[in-house]
Amino acid sequence: MGVIVIGAGIAGVSCAAELAARGVDVTVYERARAAGGRLAVHRHEGRPADIGAAYFTVSDDRFAARVRRWADDGLVREWTDTLAVFDGTTRGDDTPGPVRFAAPAGLRSLVTATAGELDLRTGRTVERVRPGPDGPTVDGARADAVVLAMPDPQAARLLDPDTPAGAAVAGREWNPVLALTAGFARRDWPRLPAAFVNDHPVLTLVADDGDRRGDDAPVLVAHSTGDLARTHDADPGGAAPAMTAALRELLGVTDEPGWTHVHRWRLAAPAGTRDETFHLDDDGIGLAGDGWGRSRVQTAWLSGLELAGALADRLGR
């Protein structure tokens, strides 16, 4: 039977790859056409721009080892350790911090690489996960164990709230974000890798995707406030004029963009954090993802890894 992992974001593929490495038979179901989840790219004329996570940071030794292998394979590079800061529309002092990593082909490429040789079934939306006397079932089919590697509200749709996993995800609030990608004819903004935007009614972050990608393309990506995303939930494209105007005002861009694209993330990040790094109950149903800790790429990757370790131990692998 083996283990079924539902969700091919970074948490799901990290979990499945570790299970496979421990000799567990594992299948990954992903509802989208491709793996990646919130490590997503928008392609304009073939060029990718990151529209989910803007970058990632590393503080865990296990993740650091993984990142070194990605770097050796040319998949990631150190981008910057200094970000600009705007308070409202006023640029303040740059803030030094941890190294931010970026991927020349987009962060999704890390998920694709991790998925590697896994048995990944895309375009497969799971409807129901239930505990059973002989192991859990996924849409009626039995498995040795099941992992739901996705935001809590998505997992809650598949589970009965009176199961341990269902109770663990019930009622957890997540916040939305809109991601605007804007392509210009030329760069006419001051050099900056990215900027935190504080106390602004429209934007929270701006990233120079050409700087991030390393190809210098005149492409900017901006993330909205949760309030703006909620206002435009039914019409995300309708937020483009306000986001574009705010972006141009912040960076002093004189040109109109040649093209824009808005992506709606209804479940961008959990409103709260948890101390546990994953959930696994006696019924063989596990939960992983960035909802298990602070919402970060590293958190999601570690959550999948640690759940895989616990499951492999339980299965005697």
Ligand SMILES: Cc1cc2nc3c(=O)[nH]c(=O)nc-3n(C[C@H](O)[C@H](O)[C@H](O)COP(=O)(O)OP(=O)(O)OC[C@H]3O[C@@H](n4cnc5c(N)ncnc54)[C@H](O)[C@@H]3O)c2cc1C
């Ligand atoms: C706008 C934005 C900015 C961010 N910025 C940063 C940042 O700068 N740094 C950082 O470290 N992190 C950042 N993050 C967070 C980071 O992207 C996430 O922590 C990480 O990608 C979560 O991975 P995951 O595997 O837990 O979940 P996801 O990537 O959401 O993967 C879940 C997968 O499950 C699939 N799925 C859901 N339901 C089903 C179903 N019923 N059947 C089959 N498949 C299903 C989904 O399609 C999806 O592919 C950002 C996120 C967003 C949205």
